[in-house]
Amino acid sequence: MNRRTFLQQSGWLTTGACLLPGLFQSCKKLEWDQDNTFQGEVIIVGAGISGLYAAEMLLKQGVSVQILEASDYWGGRMRTLPNTTPLFQQADRRTVYGQFSILYDLLRHQSIEMQEKSGSQLYYFAGALNTEAEANQNIYFQEMLQAVENLNAYNGGDISAQAYFDSLGISSNVEATFNVLAGQAHGTSADRISALGIGRQYQSWSAGKTELTLSGNQLQAAIEQALPNALNRIRYNTAVSSIDYSGAKVSVQDQSGGTYSCDRILLTAPLDVLKSGTISFTPTLNSAKQTSLSRIGIDRSYCAMFKLQTALWPSGTRRIIGNNIAQSFEVSDDGWVYCEVSGEQADMISSIFGDPLTIIQQQFDQFIPGAISLITDAAIHTWQGNRSYDPIGVGDARQLLASSVNQKLFFAGEATHTGGHHGTLHGAMETALRAATEILTSSAS
Ligand SMILES: Cc1cc2nc3c(=O)[nH]c(=O)nc-3n(C[C@H](O)[C@H](O)[C@H](O)COP(=O)(O)OP(=O)(O)OC[C@H]3O[C@@H](n4cnc5c(N)ncnc54)[C@H](O)[C@@H]3O)c2cc1C
Known part of the structure; x- marks a missing residue:
């Protein structure tokens, strides 16, 4: 399926995609085809990529x-390490998952250079660092890779990915690599994510399989170019604490006592914030909504980056997978190391006495001896919620979370994606498109 066919099938060519002027030459003659009945005031909670994209589309419709x-910055989880220097933002690599998406088109439209993911990987297991060729000669490693592949087609009982791995009797020597590929890749660990959830996500995925990378500051520059109106509408340091949607207007209060009023409110705060109950609702959210919040998973993550004076791994290495608590290290030829630890492993780090950054660096030093002494610059950020995933029993929770309440309260953000693109940048943008359409076609109550 080519990009245009995909966009037509998903309805984007006649909706959001065309709202970015010039983004698609083919869109110029097309109009917003929804019955746009709404012209009131909208408050969007959160200036992540979904909040910004929804705002840009609504503003273009005169809303x-x-x-x-x-926080005091825009982009939310779009920035892996939000409070670092431009040097870190430059070295930070972001992935564009698939070439059939609004994000891909937005970046291509601005001639942003993206590279296909390439490079080799090293695997530490059975007490040694193995090249891919060496690892591939190990029968357990081969079985483990096959198990990861089989998860994509998994359609059995609702068990965790770890339970699925255990059922296969594969050596625990390669368990950490399985955890990286089946758990950490989804922002959690293999014992928390559902095998069925992985299978369903893979089977409903429609953005294409190509993985492209670009730097963090390229991504930020592209958003600045594409969504200028939205960026001008942000009020920073304004944490919403209560929302009253019982009257004709929606009343909003922030943590400093500031009050706001609007006709519709769009919530894009991350799942962990919604779960925590720090935003109160009047009337309280119905039980279906509350159940949906408890059924979707999101875990804490540590994201660490450090720079070595010189790379201690073969040129062209992209990732080194370890076997301890910090398991996945993305590396570059110029000495940068990026490590993300989520799920059970993140909880283990937080339970160890000591600084998480030092713990992660020490783990890296165990299989790349001497690395610590060469570190020149380092930073860490803790995300209380990394990206949402499907635990056992998730069922239709994402549909329930995404649904609007009383034509006043609307929900967007990556966790509300119902078509397998949750946990991604382009998925978050797609939910913005859905929610903006819902708002534009909502009727006065
Ligand atoms: C470390 C990491 C790496 C990732 N890497 C990639 C990648 O390479 N490629 C990819 O496609 N996806 C990646 N993702 C996932 C992607 O970043 C997210 O899916 C996406 O950014 C989510 O956007 P969002 O708008 O739904 O939420 P967010 O970006 O979380 O935006 C929500 C906003 O709401 C704000 N907020 C929270 N509470 C309140 C409140 N009470 N009042 C007001 N505002 C509030 C937050 O500060 C935030 O700015 C990564 C995620 C993480 C954590």
């Missing part, structure tokens, strides 16, 4: 929009 953002 009055204000974005309330808890």
